[in-house]
Amino acid sequence: MSDKGNGRMGAAVLRVANRLEELERLHAFLDSVAEQGGWPGKLKLDFLLCCEELVTNTIHYGFPQGGDHTITITAATENGIASILLEDGGIAFNPLLESKEPDISLGIEDRDIGGLGVFFVKSLMDTVQYERTANGNRLSLAKALTTTQ
């Protein structure tokens, strides 16, 4: 496509079910989005990690009532900014407020993984915004194309 590599791309949308097997499709989606948007390799990996952490959280904790639900992932590249919007209809969860900070200085015996995923998101993204909408949770991630190689 003519837009390839110049930092502009229309929005691409992926809808996944609340099952861990769907992470396979998330990886393929990010590959495609990164190629079309001209994202550097490190930027793609950063978004991949952040999306996996957040989608996995939603799959594990978002729907305590069970059943089949959809998580919508919308990616865009505009004005040199890569962005991803994650939307789900799960229980209210603002990861920016509710996650404990992991103590990364602890030794093996005392370490756990709790909070590490959200810590990665806060560390890697330029901006993270949460909004509770009438339909559920909306989390937007953004990072400039130039911040990584």
Place this chain on the structure above:
Amino acid sequence: MNIVTTENNGVTVLEIEGRLDGQHAQSAENAFLALAAEGKKNFVLDFERMAYISSAGLRVVLVAAKKVRSLQGKLVCAAMNDQVRDVFEMSGFISILETAETAEEALRRF
């Protein structure tokens, strides 16, 4: 993800291929725990062919490290690519786990 297990002079090498992510972490943990239950206590986790890790994968590495410590064995993580190294560094795991550039170098530590 696929795991190839080989024995090398009393050290068990787990070569993890593909992605150690939320989708595959449980099967990797089960594979490790089955080996520990067989009496193995010295391990190399060979990441040469591992493309990607997330916190779900880190959790497996932590479970393995804790188990090996309780068995008074040894665990070395070898051949991390840039993504895996970044995640190990961000999480602080790089300073609490023993790492090696290659599986061969890791084996020489035993």
